[in-house]
Amino acid sequence: MTRSIQSVERATAILRLLAGAAGPLRLSEVAGTLGLAKPTAFGIIRTLRDAGFVHQDQLTSDYSLGDGVRHLHRSGIDPHDLRSLATNWADALASRTRLEVLIAVPERDGARIVHHVFRPDDSEQELRIDEVLPFHATALGKVVLAFSAGIASPSPDLERYTRRTLTQRAAFDVEMSRVRERGWADEHGELTPGVGAVSVPLRGFGGLGVGAVAVSGPLERVFHTVGAPRDGIVAATASTAAAISRSLGVHA
Amino acid sequence: MSTVIAAIDQGTTSSRCMLFDRQGRTLSLAQREHQQTFPRPGWVQHDADEIWRHVRRLVPEALDQAGVGVRDVAALGIANQRETTVVWDRTSGRSLGPAITWQDTRTADIVAELVARGEDERIVEITGLPPHTYFAGPRLRWLLDRRPGLRERAADGEVLFGTMESWLIWNLTGGVDGGVHVTDVTNASRTMLMDLTTCTWSETMLDLLDVPRAVLPTIRPSGEVYGTCVGDLAGVPIAGAIGDQQAALFGQTCFTPGDAKCTYGTGAFLLVNAGTERPRPERTVLPTVAFALGDDAPVYAVEGSIAMTGSLVQWLRDSLEIIETAPQVETLARSVDDNGGCYIVPAFSGLFAPRWDPDARGTIVGLTSYIRKGHIARAALEATAWQTWEVVEAIRHDVGLDLQSLRVDGGMTSNHLLMQHVADVLDVPVERPLVSETVCLGAAYVAGLTVGYWADLSTLAHHRHRAAVWRPRMDPAVRAHESSQWNRAVEHALGWVSHPAQPAVP
Ligand SMILES: Nc1ncnc2c1ncn2[C@@H]1O[C@H](COP(=O)(O)OP(=O)(O)OP(=O)(O)O)[C@@H](O)[C@H]1O
Numbered sequence: 001m002t003r004s005i006q007s008v009e010r011a012t013a014i015l016r017l018l019a020g021a022a023g024p025l026r027l028s029e030v031a032g033t034l035g036l037a038k039p040t041a042f043g044i045i046r047t048l049r050d051a052g053f054v055h056q057d058q059l060t061s062d063y064s065l066g067d068g069v070r071h072l073h074r075s076g077i078d079p080h081d082l083r084s085l086a087t088n089w090a091d092a093l094a095s096r097t098r099l100e101v102l103i104a105v106p107e108r109d110g111a112r113i114v115h116h117v118f119r120p121d122d123s124e125q126e127l128r129i130d131e132v133l134p135f136h137a138t139a140l141g142k143v144v145l146a147f148s149a150g151i152a153s154p155s156p157d158l159e160r161y162t163r164r165t166l167t168q169r170a171a172f173d174v175e176m177s178r179v180r181e182r183g184w185a186d187e188h189g190e191l192t193p194g195v196g197a198v199s200v201p202l203r204g205f206g207g208l209g210v211g212a213v214a215v216s217g218p219l220e221r222v223f224h225t226v227g228a229p230r231d232g233i234v235a236a237t238a239s240t241a242a243a244i245s246r247s248l249g250v251h252a
Numbered sequence: 253m254s255t256v257i258a259a260i261d262q263g264t265t266s267s268r269c270m271l272f273d274r275q276g277r278t279l280s281l282a283q284r285e286h287q288q289t290f291p292r293p294g295w296v297q298h299d300a301d302e303i304w305r306h307v308r309r310l311v312p313e314a315l316d317q318a319g320v321g322v323r324d325v326a327a328l329g330i331a332n333q334r335e336t337t338v339v340w341d342r343t344s345g346r347s348l349g350p351a352i353t354w355q356d357t358r359t360a361d362i363v364a365e366l367v368a369r370g371e372d373e374r375i376v377e378i379t380g381l382p383p384h385t386y387f388a389g390p391r392l393r394w395l396l397d398r399r400p401g402l403r404e405r406a407a408d409g410e411v412l413f414g415t416m417e418s419w420l421i422w423n424l425t426g427g428v429d430g431g432v433h434v435t436d437v438t439n440a441s442r443t444m445l446m447d448l449t450t451c452t453w454s455e456t457m458l459d460l461l462d463v464p465r466a467v468l469p470t471i472r473p474s475g476e477v478y479g480t481c482v483g484d485l486a487g488v489p490i491a492g493a494i495g496d497q498q499a500a501l502f503g504q505t506c507f508t509p510g511d512a513k514c515t516y517g518t519g520a521f522l523l524v525n526a527g528t529e530r531p532r533p534e535r536t537v538l539p540t541v542a543f544a545l546g547d548d549a550p551v552y553a554v555e556g557s558i559a560m561t562g563s564l565v566q567w568l569r570d571s572l573e574i575i576e577t578a579p580q581v582e583t584l585a586r587s588v589d590d591n592g593g594c595y596i597v598p599a600f601s602g603l604f605a606p607r608w609d610p611d612a613r614g615t616i617v618g619l620t621s622y623i624r625k626g627h628i629a630r631a632a633l634e635a636t637a638w639q640t641w642e643v644v645e646a647i648r649h650d651v652g653l654d655l656q657s658l659r660v661d662g663g664m665t666s667n668h669l670l671m672q673h674v675a676d677v678l679d680v681p682v683e684r685p686l687v688s689e690t691v692c693l694g695a696a697y698v699a700g701l702t703v704g705y706w707a708d709l710s711t712l713a714h715h716r717h718r719a720a721v722w723r724p725r726m727d728p729a730v731r732a733h734e735s736s737q738w739n740r741a742v743e744h745a746l747g748w749v750s751h752p753a754q755p756a757v758p
Contacts, residue, residue: 058570080579084666091686091719095277120686120717127720129668 010036011044015053015069024062077210077248079105079114082202085247090117090213093240097233099215099222100125103202103244104140106148107132110156111140111212119217134191136172137165139199140212142185146176147201147209165190184234188227189219196222198229200238203245210248213241255326256318257705258311258488259696261496261689262332262416264288264353267303269310270692271318271325274705276715278687279320282313289350294357297350300338303416304423312484322485327477328424329492329699331499331691332416334442337391339402339413339467345428347419348411349398352391359390362461366390371460378456380441380448380530380539382608388415389444393461407464415439417493418469424490425479432479435469436493437550441541446471448539449530451550473544474498475702492698496691497521498542501553503694504659504685505716506542507709512655513690514640514674516664518566519604520558522643524653525551533650536606537643545701554651556605556643560598561636562664567600568632574625581629582669588626593618595741596631598639603745606646613748617741636664637673638738644678657681661690668722676726677735686717 013034018025025033031041045063048054052068082103090101100119104111110132118125135141135156145156158167166172179185187197199214215222215237223229256271256279268283284306289297315322335354340347352358366372366383376382383390392413396403405411412433414422422431440446440453445463447454453468472478474494481488494502497515501523504513509527514520523542528549531539542553565578575581597603599612616631640658647653657680664670665684675682687693700706 058573078577078580078583080582080667081577083668084577084579084663087666088688091688092278094719095686095717117686117719118717118721120719122717125718125721127668127722 007044011048014045018054018063018065024057024064026062030063077204082211083115086115086244089240089243090115093215093236094120096236097215099217102140102214102216103211104133104144105211106144110134111144137161137191139185139187139197140214142179143199143201143212146179161191162189162193164188186229194219198222198233198237200241202241204248213237255324256320257327257696257700258325259329259692260307261691262303262307262420264333267306267310269314270689271314271320272696276693280314280317282310282317284310296353296356298353300347300351300419307420308484322488325488326705327489327491327699327703329695330417330420331494331496331695334439334495335386335388336416337388338419339395339411342410342412343428349395354386357385359385359394362390362393378447378454379444381444382535387442387444389457389461392463403464406467409466411467413467414469421478421490421493424481426482433469434472434478436474437471437544438474438495438498438541440471442495473546475545475698477702489703491702492695494543494695494698497523499694500661500690502543502697503690505713510653510656513659516561516660516662518562520561522556522640523553524647526554526651526653527552531651535608536646536650554647558639559604560600564598564632564635568629581633582667584626584629585633585669588630591630591634592623592627594623594627594631595738596635597741597745598635599745605643609746611747611749612745615745617744633670634673636670637677640674641677655680657683659683659685661688671722675722675724677731679724682722683718684720686719
């Protein structure tokens with residue numbers, strides 16, 4: 001038998017209460033109305049606030065319904081908050097791996113690049129911010145498709161870009177379950193010949209995938225000749241993703 | 253473990269220590285915040301003793317983090333908040349009065365009196381600086397005036413003055429027990445006490461501010477071994493000291509005339525390397541010393557500071573509440589295609605470079621019913637770009653330096669829309685370096701060059717990697733139109749404060 005979880009019940013009650021109130025409520029009003037001890041109500045309401053479902057006025061400290069409720073379908077984080085939080089970590093990753101670093105968030109038709117750090121080798125490079133990468137032909141796209149909620153197009157068109165693009169549905173499905181299982185994706189010249197990448201998910205509040213971080217560069221600088229990523233690349237990318245996720249408020 | 257360079261950045265809200273390896277890569281970072289107190293409106297001060305207590309622990313902390321021993325530190329460099337002023341007792345080693353910070357305006361009367369006496373032409377001629385509460389000299393006078401007998405004790409050599417780097421070097425090299433009393437020339441150039449041409453203390457300025465010579469540190473190059481640490485860091489040479497903005501210029505490897513950097517934080521600081529001749533701009537941007545390495549001739553810079561850049565974004569967040577976080581200003585700005593004809597001039601407490609109008613106040617012009625909050629967000633970001641443009645134009649006009657590119661750092665550089673706009677209005681590429689801690693890096697570079705850890709400037713230039721480049725792509729006709737609109741908007745902000753005649757005392 002499954003019991004219902006009390007704190008979730010209380011959280012929904014608080015949301016209903018705030019949604020129905022004439023104006024912002026004090027903590028004591030919330031606690032009093034629901035017959036909760038103040039510390040209990042505080043713990044729940046603060047969690048809801050951190051999730052964006054409750055708004056707390058800076059001056060009065062009163063609570064009202066947050067934007068997160070209205071935008072429940074938009075599970076992601078603001079891309080510019082993400083870039084700002086990620087910048088230092090992304091720079092360090094580029095410096096460590098000597099590869100390009102890209103961060104992307106899910107969109108209807110692919111993974112949209114929101115942050116880009118050049119490969120630190122002083123070659124000519126162009127900023128790729130706002131480019132939308134196809135789900136099936138990029139490491140970022142695969143991770144975003146595998147781990148994020150709220151993607152409108154879970155079964156993308158499998159357009160061919162190079163000889164190595166996965167264009168067969170069955171092969172692509174196998175690839176996606178592999179990505180979900182091991183928790184990261186790779187790219188072997190499937191979008192641009194000679195370009196490789198490794199990508200891992202970024203997790204937001206509650207562990208939901210909100211985007212992906214990738215390192216990218218010439219194939220031979222990302223992979224050994226046998227096809228496995230070079231030493232430490234996946235680990236470095238994963239620890240960067242974990243650090244960024246922590247700054248997004250994930251309690252892991 | 254091969255050797256490392258340690259750098260201290262003694263800043264306004266915190267002090268930090270970073271270690272760097274031979275490739276200029278960061279190995280560790282330790283940081284401690286200190287108290288800022290605001291005893292009266294316009295007064296902003298620190299406790300210098302607290303700052304020293306923090307700094308002496310920071311370097312060992314950074315070493316522990318990186319698993320490096322004191323013996324592995326090839327040299328220590330210091331960068332510091334400029335113009336912050338301390339006096340201390342040579343015998344007890346304690347500070348006498350607060351460390352008065354660069355934002356503090358308590359010296360307004362001293363400065364006004366200098367101007368009223370008609371001294372400002374002469375002061376600009378000698379120091380390059382127009383009299384202003386910004387600089388350290390008037391603060392030293394205030395501190396000496398404030399305590400009975402202090403000036404006399406200072407004249408007898410019992411009291412010492414310095415900016416933060418002097419205070420730290422004196423303490424690190426032994427304090428009461430043989431501490432070295434020096435200041436670096438970039439910091440000295442911000443005191444309004446130094447002759448900018450000769451880089452020596454000016455008799456005239458000492459007379460004007462009634463400062464006894466014995467209180468002053470010796471002016472030394474930014475790159476030189478000032479002494480050796482005692483205590484926890486025993487044996488480590490202190491091989492460099494440099495003001496924080498100059499450190500950022502150096503950390504961005506702006507070694508050639510015309511190389512420029514701008515740091516975008518709460519406010520913005522743009523510095524351009526101006527070569528070895530003292531620049532003589534009109535009163536638009538400030539001439540200052542960029543760095544001096546050993547016996548080499550000092551290299552000058554011109555500097556334009558902008559009072560409000562990131563703080564305007566904070567205002568949108570905290571006062572207008574149209575965004576929840578600073579980075580979301582970009583999200584809001586992207587909800588519209590352009591500024592809709594709206595311009596914000598953020599002269600909340602007057603305008604700094606190049607206009608220097610304390611009576612200017614903030615304005616929003618071009619409002620129509622079409623304007624939505626997205627346009628306000630866009631206008632706020634554009635204000636930062638146009639204020640940068642004004643400084644760059646003034647430098648071009650007054651000093652004849654044309655920028656080939658602008659190197660940027662600071663919190664606002666994570667705003668892509670803004671950086672693109674800066675590139676667009678300046679019509680030069682804007683570059684962000686991979687190591688964003690340019691202040692610490694600059695201090696490390698100066699110290700490392702001094703002890704031969706790095707061979708020369710070109711070795712350092714090779715460490716520099718671009719993390720991003722924004723290239724200009726604005727139509728020149730649009731740029732011309734928008735710049736003239738911006739200038740018109742500024743006209744509305746200038747001289748706004750009216751000074752009513754004092755009401756007659758009954
Ligand atoms: N993405 C962004 N877009 C616009 N403004 C931003 C963004 N991120 C930060 N800011 C602004 O930048 C400022 C913070 O930058 P930074 O941390 O470099 O500031 P600082 O306090 O001047 O520096 P420091 O603490 O190093 O002395 C704040 O005023 C903030 O509003």
